Amino acid sequence: MLTISQLAAYAGVTVRAVRHYHAKGLLPEPERDHSGYRRYDAAAVVALIRIRTLAEAGVPLSRVQELLDADDDAFAAAVEEVDRRLRAEIRERQQHRDRIARLAAGDSLALPPEAVAYLQRLRQLGVEEQVVEAERHAWILVAAQLPDQMPFYMASKNAQLDDPGVLATYRELADVVTWPAEDPRLDAVADRLTAELEAVPDDAWGHGDLPEELAELLDAVFLDSVPGARRILRRLEHNGWTGWTNVRRTAPRP
Structure with missing residues (x-):
């Protein structure tokens, strides 16, 4: 069984991120030991890595659970929608950069x-x-x-x-x-x-x-x-x- 620090290290996130995912309901609360500390199994590591991967890909946390529970077709459709949103955001940010460049140009x-x-x-x-x-x-x-x-x-x-x-x-x-x-x-x-x-x-x-x-x-x-x-x-x-x-x-x- 793993402590919260060990879980975070295996999944490549911070302890604060683990607690945040608990608070959002994305990572189920594990059993606690006799001292009241959380203890995690290998399944929790896998779940946390999946959450981290989706979040790093730009999936809003409000939709992470939806993608975790989706079948292959629903997952592909959701990923395509997220990709469209990200492309739109990239275009908007590029427009912001263009405006900033014009500001610098006097x-x-x-x-x-x-x-x-x-x-x-x-x-x-x-x-x-x-x-x-x-x-x-x-x-x-x-x-x-x-x-x-x-x-x-x-x-x-x-x-x-x-x-x-x-x-x-x-x-x-x-x-x-x-x-x-x-x-x-x-x-x-x-x-x-x-x-x-x-x-x-x-x-x-x-x-x-x-x-x-x-x-x-x-x-x-x-x-x-x-x-x-x-x-x-x-x-x-x-x-x-x-x-x-x-x-x-x-x-x-x-």
């Missing part, structure tokens, strides 16, 4: 490849990371609402980066975001933006506008994150322009 989280490439180009052109991060947040919002339009928007943004004036504005924004809300220098920034806008032909406006609700949300992000945003927009309006995301002329060309 820009690629929630952004399509063309947007990631655009942000990387900003960095390569010397745009400060603070400005790149603001762009990333904005494009995450756009990509969530208009995923099919992202290739068009990114092609347009890349074309803008070919303009030295636009690139200079991007580089300047890294300083602008740190200025106080009523810094007088903001007027000069708005005037330079106005000059860039005036250089765009009239027939080029409106083709890439975002839906108004989304544009308003992005404008709100700009207003909340840049202290001088309101002064810049006031100056733009004074110069005949309105909006930040969907920029529009409010006064005819001089």
Whole structure:
């Protein structure tokens, strides 16, 4: 006769596992010796090994007894069902791993490849990371609402980066975001933006506008994150322009 420690050793489990299987009703309680200790026979070793094997194969403990009592056909059917469940769990875990990998990838989280490439180009052109991060947040919002339009928007943004004036504005924004809300220098920034806008032909406006609700949300992000945003927009309006995301002329060309 075997002690509980010997039984556990023969079956390759812990004493705690043996007690757990007793508590679950999977392993019958054995007779006890005159001192009150459990004593096990060889049949208990076989039963425990079968329980351990099923548990290690991924069979829920709630179904182990069912499989232990099943005939060959029922056992095969139950094993097939468990296998399907395990395959589904593996697929789900792989999806979790893919999501974690995207988290580690930084820009690629929630952004399509063309947007990631655009942000990387900003960095390569010397745009400060603070400005790149603001762009990333904005494009995450756009990509969530208009995923099919992202290739068009990114092609347009890349074309803008070919303009030295636009690139200079991007580089300047890294300083602008740190200025106080009523810094007088903001007027000069708005005037330079106005000059860039005036250089765009009239027939080029409106083709890439975002839906108004989304544009308003992005404008709100700009207003909340840049202290001088309101002064810049006031100056733009004074110069005949309105909006930040969907920029529009409010006064005819001089």
